[in-house]
Amino acid sequence: MSDLLVTKAEARNLNFYYGDFRALKSISMPVHERKVTALIGPSGCGKSTFLRCFNRMHDLYPGNRYEGEIVLHPDNTNLLARGVDPIEVRMRIGMVFQKPNPFPKSVFENVAYGLRVRGEGSRRRIEEKVEQSLQDAALWEEVKDRLHEPAYNLSGGQQQRLCIARALATDPELLLFDEPTSALDPIATASIEELMHDLKERVTILIVTHNMQQAARVSDFTAYMYLGDLIEFGVTDELFIKPKMKQTEDYITGRFG
Amino acid sequence: MAAAAPVANHAELRALIGQHKRWDAIFAVCGLLALMVGVLTFAALFVDMALDGFGRLSWDFFTSYPSRRPGQAGILSAWVGSTLVMVVTAFFAVPLGVAAGVYLEEYASKNWVTDVIEINITNLAGVPSIVYGLLALGLFVYQFGFGQSILSAGLTLALLILPVVIVATREAIRSIPQSIREGSYALGATQWQTVRYHILPYSSAGILTGVIIGMARAIGETAPIITIGALTFIAFLPPSPITSQPPFVSFEWLMSPFTVMPIQMFNWTSRPEAAFHANAAAAGFVLVIMTLAMNGLAIWLRYRLRRNIKW
Amino acid sequence: MTEHASKQYDLDLGSIRSRVLAMGGLVESQIRRAIDSLTTGNVALSDEVIAADHKVNAMEVGLDGDCSQLIVRRQPAASDLRMIFAIMKTVTDLERIGDEAQKIARMAKNIHERGTSAPPVVEVRHAADAAISMLRRTLDCFARLDADAAAEVIRDDAGIDTEFRSILRQLITYMMEDPRTISTALEIVWIAKAIERIGDHAKNMAEYVIYIVKGTDVRHTGAPKSGFA
Numbered sequence: 151m152s153d154l155l156v157t158k159a160e161a162r163n164l165n166f167y168y169g170d171f172r173a174l175k176s177i178s179m180p181v182h183e184r185k186v187t188a189l190i191g192p193s194g195c196g197k198s199t200f201l202r203c204f205n206r207m208h209d210l211y212p213g214n215r216y217e218g219e220i221v222l223h224p225d226n227t228n229l230l231a232r233g234v235d236p237i238e239v240r241m242r243i244g245m246v247f248q249k250p251n252p253f254p255k256s257v258f259e260n261v262a263y264g265l266r267v268r269g270e271g272s273r274r275r276i277e278e279k280v281e282q283s284l285q286d287a288a289l290w291e292e293v294k295d296r297l298h299e300p301a302y303n304l305s306g307g308q309q310q311r312l313c314i315a316r317a318l319a320t321d322p323e324l325l326l327f328d329e330p331t332s333a334l335d336p337i338a339t340a341s342i343e344e345l346m347h348d349l350k351e352r353v354t355i356l357i358v359t360h361n362m363q364q365a366a367r368v369s370d371f372t373a374y375m376y377l378g379d380l381i382e383f384g385v386t387d388e389l390f391i392k393p394k395m396k397q398t399e400d401y402i403t404g405r406f407g
Numbered sequence: 408m409a410a411a412a413p414v415a416n417h418a419e420l421r422a423l424i425g426q427h428k429r430w431d432a433i434f435a436v437c438g439l440l441a442l443m444v445g446v447l448t449f450a451a452l453f454v455d456m457a458l459d460g461f462g463r464l465s466w467d468f469f470t471s472y473p474s475r476r477p478g479q480a481g482i483l484s485a486w487v488g489s490t491l492v493m494v495v496t497a498f499f500a501v502p503l504g505v506a507a508g509v510y511l512e513e514y515a516s517k518n519w520v521t522d523v524i525e526i527n528i529t530n531l532a533g534v535p536s537i538v539y540g541l542l543a544l545g546l547f548v549y550q551f552g553f554g555q556s557i558l559s560a561g562l563t564l565a566l567l568i569l570p571v572v573i574v575a576t577r578e579a580i581r582s583i584p585q586s587i588r589e590g591s592y593a594l595g596a597t598q599w600q601t602v603r604y605h606i607l608p609y610s611s612a613g614i615l616t617g618v619i620i621g622m623a624r625a626i627g628e629t630a631p632i633i634t635i636g637a638l639t640f641i642a643f644l645p646p647s648p649i650t651s652q653p654p655f656v657s658f659e660w661l662m663s664p665f666t667v668m669p670i671q672m673f674n675w676t677s678r679p680e681a682a683f684h685a686n687a688a689a690a691g692f693v694l695v696i697m698t699l700a701m702n703g704l705a706i707w708l709r710y711r712l713r714r715n716i717k718w
Numbered sequence: 719m720t721e722h723a724s725k726q727y728d729l730d731l732g733s734i735r736s737r738v739l740a741m742g743g744l745v746e747s748q749i750r751r752a753i754d755s756l757t758t759g760n761v762a763l764s765d766e767v768i769a770a771d772h773k774v775n776a777m778e779v780g781l782d783g784d785c786s787q788l789i790v791r792r793q794p795a796a797s798d799l800r801m802i803f804a805i806m807k808t809v810t811d812l813e814r815i816g817d818e819a820q821k822i823a824r825m826a827k828n829i830h831e832r833g834t835s836a837p838p839v840v841e842v843r844h845a846a847d848a849a850i851s852m853l854r855r856t857l858d859c860f861a862r863l864d865a866d867a868a869a870e871v872i873r874d875d876a877g878i879d880t881e882f883r884s885i886l887r888q889l890i891t892y893m894m895e896d897p898r899t900i901s902t903a904l905e906i907v908w909i910a911k912a913i914e915r916i917g918d919h920a921k922n923m924a925e926y927v928i929y930i931v932k933g934t935d936v937r938h939t940g941a942p943k944s945g946f947a
Contacts, residue, residue, distance in 0.1 A: 205593060207589065207592070207593065210588075210589070210592060212516060212517070237595055237596075237597055238595075240592065240593055240594065240595040241594075241595035244593065244594070245593040247586060247589065247590065247593075249586060251584075251586040251587060251589070251590045252590075253587060253590065253591075253605065254587075254609060254715040254716050254717065255715070263591070263594060263596075263604070264594040264595065266604075267594055267595055267596045267600055268595070300714075300715045302715065302717050313590070316590075316594070317593075317594070320594065320595070
């Protein structure tokens with residue numbers, strides 16, 4: 151990595167509780183700007199929990215508690231602070247989910263929804279932004295003639311790219327991917343990974359994946375988590391060829407019990 | 408079949424499967440017979456009523472007031488009354504029921520207080536309708552002073568079908584996958600934006616179905632209407648809602664005395680002349696057709712509104 | 719090392735490793751018998767060694783195929799990746815050693831068929847023993863994944879290079895004394911060169927062992943000092 155690394159977001163001593171259960175244990179980790187950072191680890195290690203702290207999704211459900219900070223740069227805002235509105239956080243940080251979840255509306259309305267929520271009234275600006283986002287998601291050519299058809303008519307891979315376009319329409323500073331390809335076939339998966347490679351020029355990406363080879367393929371940095379702890383964080387190539395921690399080694403070579 | 412050893416050969420296996428399939432067939436036949444009992448009973452009643460009353464159906468029947476002479480009696484005041492009462496019922500039941508359902512599903516926190524409310528609402532659906540009539544008599548007719556009017560009847564029936572609307576709303580909202588809500592919130596929407604742009608549109612099919620089914624029940628309710636004092640013989644219509652003078656809209660009809668179809672039928676059935684029974688059968692036929700039409704509308708609307716929904 | 723979650727993976731990897739060691743043993747015996755055929759003049763033995771080289775080649779092909787299969791099936795990472803990488807390179811080096819042994823046998827056969835006076839082979843024997851020792855120790859390091867012993871093997875390669883140069887000087891003197899011996903002497907030079915190459919290949923294999931264990935690629939960097947981290 152010859153270019154300069156700028157930190158976009160940083161978790162500082164982040165603890166998270168589902169009721170009394172401590173799901174995240176003092177996690178401190180940087181997320182570098184315009185790079186892809188991957189979170190790997192076995193089921194139940196807390197990687198999705200950690201991801202969802204970034205856009206305060208846990209606030210939607212009762213009984214959850216944050217301790218510590220997630221600081222967003224350059225304005226140094228702590229996303230988890232009590233005075234910070236989760237709605238505002240979600241307007242700056244976008245999310246793509248594991249199972250594609252387009253709304254039962256037309257393709258156009260799906261992508262335009264984020265803009266409507268922000269009160270964008272100009273039809274022309276909405277149309278421009280929709281086209282731009284669909285281009286960025288490598289979907290425009292396939293849907294430009296059926297913008298007003300239901301989104302459910304698209305294939306699985308197309309639906310997921312639609313969800314990506316939907317998230318991109320609002321110019322997020324950080325894009326969260328929660329196992330985005332685990333419900334897709336290998337070709338759709340490859341197209342999404344290709345897309346991520348293009349997107350990272352513009353947007354910082356944090357991705358949770360249970361597929362280690364995917365993490366090795368798409369990410370610049372990888373973090374290995376186990377039972378709520380951050381075991382190792384490093385440059386992806388180094389972590390996969392010569393990990394520093396034995397636990398990481400055991401996990402990525404399949405020696406994990 | 409206490410077969411300790413596994414089946415030895417294909418012939419035995421086939422015999423065993425044949426035996427199981429026979430039970431399949433027996434159950435299918437029993438199920439069909441049970442279904443036929445209900446269907447044939449309804450068909451028999453309907454056909455019987457149609458045969459009795461079909462001859463009486465005519466334009467005059469629909470446009471005449473009741474009369475002492477069976478040949479001249481009609482259901483004009485009855486069906487107009489039924490329609491107006493249904494309008495009032497819908498006007499109150501739908502917003503109250505939908506709002507309550509949305510609140511319980513989306514806004515209320517899940518604690519024991521909400522559970523108690525839920526249980527009570529479901530129980531309300533089983534309360535005998537005459538109890539609603541008594542409540543309405545004391546509250547709407549006397550306490551609020553609405554009198555024995557369409558407004559009182561509409562409010563009573565609205566209360567009656569409110570649990571149905573609330574439950575239908577809640578079921579429709581519950582069937583919306585959580586992933587859709589999360590998708591909306593993740594884009595920075597507030598709770599109200601999510602309800603307005605997603606929850607309500609996607610549950611509208613289920614809500615409408617519940618409303619129409621509730622209304623189809625309400626249209627046939629007799630006991631509460633009698634209790635609050637619907638008249639049985641009226642030879643006039645409530646005042647028209649549209650007037651020729653400003654402000655061109657009148658609400659006088661709300662306070663007007665009225666009658667409804669079931670009451671008219673009941674009245675005719677209790678007369679000794681056989682000709683009135685034919686009238687009653689004709690009115691019953693019309694009532695059933697109205698109910699079937701409403702159910703048909705519910706089915707069609709559900710189909711239309713659910714076209715994009717995939718859950 | 720703890721076992722993989724997949725027993726089959728362990729079995730596959732274990733089978734590959736033991737076959738690498740078997741190939742090493744076969745190659746070692748080829749060298750030994752080739753040198754024996756040189757010192758004893760047993761032409762039949764030379765022929766056996768020459769013919770047996772096809773077994774070494776077959777083992778190379780088989781092992782490379784199995785390694786490819788393992789890569790496709792398991793997508794190895796970290797130490798497993800380094801192991802497979804090192805194994806594939808080790809197999810190549812072993813096959814080359816086998817070729818060198820075959821060359822030695824060919825030269826030996828040529829010398830004895832020519833039937834001139836006995837050539838000075840004592841130093842050659844000594845260098846060959848040193849090379850065989852390097853090979854055996856490297857295979858041992860591979861089996862035990864001992865990086866320190868591998869470092870020693872790497873250092874010892876310098877010794878074989880020195881011996882080669884000394885043999886060369888002796889043979890030059892020999893050739894100058896009696897020009898009729900030049901053909902034989904040249905063949906001994908090729909034999910000595912083959913032994914020197916065997917030493918180099920053994921050194922390469924030791925470098926791979928260090929790569930497996932430490933993760934550092936020490937090729938072309940000069941001999942590592944003892945006791946490094």
